[in-house]
Amino acid sequence: MDQPKVPDGYMRNAQGHLVPLDLVKPVDQERDRLVRELVAIAKDLNARLVASKTKIFGDVAAFAELSAEQYGVKRGGAKGNITLHTYDGAFKLQIATAENVTFDERLQAAKALVDECITEWSQGSRPEIMVLVQQAFQTDKEGNVNVGRILALRRLEITDERWQNAMKAIGESVQVIGTKQYVRFYERVGDSDRYAPISLDMVAV
Structure with missing residues (x-):
C-alpha cells in the first residue's frame, strides 16, 4: 500500500503526525532510512518470487500436458x-x-x-x-x-x-x-x- 507523500523537511511519525526533521534524532532518521532500504529489497524479492512461482508451475503444467498428449493421455485437474x-x-x-x-x-x-x-x-x-x-x-x-x-x-x-x-x-x-x-x-x-x-x-x- 502506497504511503501518503511526506513534504520535504518532515518525517511522519507512527501516529501519522508530520514532524520537522530538526526535531527527529539522527539515529531515528538513520533507522528509518535503513529499514526503508531493506524493505525495498524484500519487496523486490517478493515480487520476483511471485513471478517465478507463476512461471514454474505454469511451465511444469504445460510440459506435463505435452508429455501426456504424446501418449494419448488426458491429465485431470491439478x-x-x-x-x-x-x-x-x-x-x-x-x-x-x-x-x-x-x-x-x-x-x-x-x-x-x-x-x-x-x-x-x-x-x-x-x-x-x-x-x-x-x-x-x-x-x-x-x-x-x-x-x-x-x-x-x-x-x-x-x-x-x-x-x-x-x-x-x-x-x-x-x-x-x-x-x-x-x-x-x-x-x-x-x-x-x-x-x-x-x-x-x-x-x-
Whole structure:
C-alpha cells in the first residue's frame, strides 16, 4: 500500500503526525532510512518470487500436458505430484500437492466415544494409549487440532466397539478444504544417488 507523500523537511511519525526533521534524532532518521532500504529489497524479492512461482508451475503444467498428449493421455485437474530430472540426472524438481484437511462436527462425537474408553481404561494398564489420545485432541492457540495426531489414532489396533465407532466417525468427519502446491529443487551430490535441496528459504541459505 502506497504511503501518503511526506513534504520535504518532515518525517511522519507512527501516529501519522508530520514532524520537522530538526526535531527527529539522527539515529531515528538513520533507522528509518535503513529499514526503508531493506524493505525495498524484500519487496523486490517478493515480487520476483511471485513471478517465478507463476512461471514454474505454469511451465511444469504445460510440459506435463505435452508429455501426456504424446501418449494419448488426458491429465485431470491439478492434483498429483510430479518429479522431473535433467537428462544427466544432475538436477531435479518436484511439484508436491498437499491437501488442507480439517474435521467437521463428527469429530466431537468421536472424542466423546474415545473419552468413554479412556475413562474405563484408566482403571487398567494402558497409560501409553491414554497419553497418545490426550495429545491427539490437544488444540493449539487458535483452537485447531493436529490432523496428523488425530488420524494416527486410527492405526491403533483396538477392537473395542466404541473405539471402532469413534475411528469410523473420525474418518467420516475428514473434510478437504483446499490444496496447496509446493515446488522443491535438488542438485545431485557428486556421483552419488543423493540429492541436496536448493534452498529458497531465507533462513536456510
